[in-house]
Amino acid sequence: MNTNVTAGDTPAGMNTTRRRLPPELNIFFVLIGIALVFEVLGWIFAGQSFLMNKQRLTIMILQVSVIGIIAIGVTQVIITGGIDLSSGSVVGMTAMIAAGFAQASTWGRVMYPSLTDLPAIIPIGVGLLIGILAGLINGALIAYTRIPPFIATLGMMVSARGVSKWYTKGQPVSGLTDQFSFIGSGIWPVVVFLVVAAVFHIALRYTRYGKFTYAIGANVQAARVSGINVERHLVKVYVVAGMLAGLAGIVTAARAQTAQAGMGVMYELDAIAAAVIGGTSLAGGVGRITGTVIGTVILGVMTSGFTFLRVDAYYQEIIKGAIIVAAVVTDVYRQKKRKV
Amino acid sequence: MISPGTMAAVRASGAVPNSEFLLEAEGVRKAFPGVVALDDVQFKLKRGTVHALMGENGAGKSTLMKILAGIYTPDHGEIRLRGHDIELKSPLDALENGIAMIHQELNLMPFMTVAENIWIRREPKNRFGFVDHGKMRRMTAELFKRLKIDIDPETEVRHLSVASRQMVEIAKAVSYESDVLIMDEPTSALTEREVEHLFEIIRDLRSHGIGIVYITHKMNELFEIADEFSVFRDGKYIGTHASSDVTRDDIIRMMVGREITQMFPKEEVPIGDVVLSVKNLTLKGVFHDVSFDVRAGEILGLAGLVGSGRSNVAETIFGVTPASSGTIEINGKPVDIDSPNTAIRNRMAFLTEDRKDTGCLLILDVLENMQIAVLQDKFVKSGFVQERELSRVCEEMSRKLRVKTPNMYERIENLSGGNQQKVLIGRWLLTNPRILILDEPTRGIDVGAKAEIHRFVTELARDGVAVIMISSELPEVLGMSDRIMVMHEGRATGFLDRAEATQVKVMELAAR
Known part of the structure; x- marks a missing residue:
């Protein structure tokens, strides 16, 4: 891969040249490997197949769909060289606020008695707006005050969690309409996840938005000199991440039928882990949605697999932590090798 | 004062065979990939003298200085300290041998006090092994008294002015009992008064037998403070003279005596109307009242020493650092260029000085690097990049510029410097500019690619592009430009027409 270009090489421009194999291939094999390990362990310790169980496979993906939706936004933020710590809290905040507009009149204690039985589009719209607003604040702080993304989103993480607790003074919001709960039912969360993944895969690969995102992460100075309005673009990326966290909040509330x-x-942290396992580099400029999707599925397979093998929850966390670190170590090692 | 007792006693009593020179370098050679920075160079520093190093940018002064300070190891050659052969393995090694360097960008820790900075790694300890701050303060005060420096040892360095920080660095060097002090353009950020104080201290150090290597671009300083000077040119040693024996003109002649051996593909092309007109452009504290015109088909060379403000003018015209005052007119209409984006919309292009820092998207491929500036409006339909058309255009460009790369999907960091530069030139040509600013377009690239780039520039001028070319290489500026603007300390000191421009004339304006 490390091609030394010498004077003997031919000039560029042959149409026969193609891109190298997609870098996600490696991580895809890791996914297959982990699944096969659980398959073998399954036959040894549980006497049954891990993979040949449709219900388990559905749950496996279902339980990480929400993480996956967030991770798609977080991946874009990380590609610009930033980080988003607020997504989990924004999920909580939007779940609460959206649910407040999604209650059925039949429920005993509704938040807004005059605003019950609204069409689902209203709470969904409100939830997305809340997410966008959180992203806008993150993005504006980072782009215009130049504070580090870590700090800006740490602030949002704490404040957004505060908002979700303050909103009902800690009470859950229940009695959600069937129309609203529908998008959390069955495999709909998975569908939402995959649609979002497809949309942003295309956006990153084929649109100006994507090209600018990578350029900023690769070299922010060069991007600026090349005419990119770096500040405005960063705001856009954080708004997208906020909006997706908002969407994840809506799906979470709908699936639980309560907020x-x-x-x-x-x-x-799971979202960041999914992105990083999927090959997104925290140094910026590198990362793909397909990788993040695979990273998300790896998290799901591990959780399902451990539960299937009845591994103690404590051990699960210990092992998960180790795998995340291993993923980054591999990434660092790969980059080093490339430079030599 | 500077405890000449201890120092002289220790060093004179040693087995030093009464060497006339404090520090000697002979036959020193140092090559970097693609360039020989120093070639068979010699340098001799006498005890108790100030020895200036002179030369154009890239002459090899800095490399030599870094070798003497232990930052680089030479490929060949001998270094003798007080008559003994020595091999300096690191800056610390040099320091412990009595060679201290005062860097241009000062190396102090801003959040520590002056005293802590001076005695770092050598803090006096009390009997419990903790740092004895009282003693450290007294030691600092004593040192400052000897050097006639008036700074409170307890101040945190970040509160000090540049001049005071420099004094602290000097004091630190003296505290190591250094008898060789290397100063890299120490006056570049000082006021006249501060310079006076610095010179007093230098004279005092000199009178105590310390040898000072003094790098400067300023002629008047040379005559004021230096006893001797050595001139370098293109990595070669030209000669050493006593500064009382020569005139300014002699020195300039020694510095620019470079032969113009390269042929430049300069063509005389019809020069059109004024495209870019800059009036009284000022960026506070950086450059002042710069005015010039560039016409269609004209190549305006911008010459001057590093730090003269050449690149800053370019950055301001392109909106990277918008001007504090002054006007920029394009085709006779005033424009407000507040960002590179605006500049590009006004069909300007800017090949920056530092390929790695502000040019290449190193981890991205050739195609992505080439297309990034053109995605503002062309080749994008409702947000979607017209990949097929764009890659065809980029491939065509890269063929035209003869970029040597296996294919368009190769990471740009795997290309040679010259090919990276061609990709970046391609990036800007795709925007179809009418004003092209090139900052050091051929720095650090091989001769072949250099000639090609000169040819592209000539062709662009023929097509009516107005070109501004900044270069530290005088032959390049002289060979390519229709007109040359020379800058010195943030001001335009003169314009020279192609016919009248010579290396000596440019240097006279650049180093007054």
Whole structure:
């Protein structure tokens, strides 16, 4: 891969040249490998197949769909060289606020008695707006005050969690309409996840938005000199991340048919882990949605697999932590090798 | 004062065979990939003298200085300290041998006090092994008294002015009992008064037998403070003289004596109307009242030493650092260029000085690097990049510029410097500019690619593009420009027409 270009090489421009194999291939094999390990362990310890179980496979993906939706936004933020710690809290905040507009009149204690039985589009719209607003604040702080993304989104993480607790003074919001709950039912969360993934895969690969995102992450100075309005673009990326966290909040509330202030706690870290396992570099400029999707599925497979093998929850966390670190170590090693 | 007792006693009593020179370098050679920075160079520093190093940008002064300070190791050659052969392995090694360097960008820790900075790694300890701050303060005060420096040892360095920081650096060097002090353009950020104080200290150090290597671009300083000077040119040693024996003109002649051996593909093309007109452009504290016109088909060379403000003018015209005052007119209409984006919309292009820092998107491929500036409006339909058309255009451009790369999907960091530069030139040509600013377009690239780039520039001028070319290489500026503007310390000191411009004339304006 490390091609030394010498005078003997031919000039560029042959149409026969193609891109190299997609870098996600490696991580895809890791996914297959992990799944096969659980398959083998399954036959040894549980006497049954891990993979040949449709219900398990559905749950496997279902339980990480929300993480996946967030991770798609977080991936874009990380590609610009930033980080978003607020997504988990924004999930909680939007879940609470959206649910407040999604209650059925039949429920005993509704928040807004005059605003019951609204069409689902209203709470969904409100939820997305709340997410966008959170992203706008993050983005504006980062782009225009030049504070580090870590700090700006840490602030949002704490404040948004505060809002979700303050909103009902800690009470859950329940009695949601069937129309609203529908998008959390069955495999709909998976559908939402995959649609979002497809949209942003295309956006990153084929649109100006995507090209600018990578350029800023690769070299912000060069991007600026090349005419990119770096500040405005960063705001856009954080708004997208906020909006997707908002969407994740809506799906979470709909799936649980209730909203609680503690929803989404630590999701931001799972989302970052999914992106990083999927090959997104924290140094910026590198990362793909397909990788993040695979990273998300790996998290799901591990959780399902451990549960299937009845591994103690504590051990699960210990092992998960180790795998995240291993993913980054591999990434660093790969980059080093490339430079030599 | 500077405890000449201890120092002289220790060093004179040693087995030093009464060497006339404090520090000697002979036959020193140092090559970097693609360039020989120093070639068979010699340098001799006498005890108790100030020895200036002179030369154009890239002459090799800095490399030599870094070798003497232990930052670089030479490929060949000998270095003798007080008559003994020595091999300097690191800056610390040099320091412990009595060679201290005062860097241009000062190396102090801003959040530590002056005293802590001076005695770092050597803090006096009390009997419990903790730092004895009282003693450290007294030691600092004593040192400052000897050097006639008036700074409170307890101040945090970040509160000090540049001049005071420099004094602290000097004091630190003296505290190591250094008898060789290397100063890299120490007056570049000082006021006249501060310069006076610095010179007093330098004279005092000199009178105590310390040898000072003094790098400067300023002629008047040379005559004021230096006893001797050595001139370098293109990595070669030209000669050493006593500064009382020569005139300013002699020195300039020694510095620019470079032969113009390269042929430049300059063509005389019809020069059109004024495209870019800059009037009284000022960026506070950086450059002042710069005015010039560039016409269609004209190549305006911008010459001057590093730090003269050449690149800053370019950055301001392109909106990277918008001007504090002054006007920019394009085709006779005043424009407000507040960002590179606006500049590009006005069909300007800017090849920056530092390929790696502000040019290449290193981890992205050739195609992505080439297309990034053109995505503002062309080749984008409702947000979607017209990939097929764009890659065809980029491939065509890269063929035209003869970029050597396996294919368009190769990461740009795997290309050679010259090919990276061609990709960046391609990036700007795709925007179809009418004003092209090139900052050091051929720095650090091989001769072949250099000639090609000169040819592209000539062709662009023929097509009616107004070109501004900044270069530290005088032959390049002289060979390519229709007119040359020379800058010195943030001001335009003169314009020279192609016919009248010579290396000596340019240097006279650049180093007054």
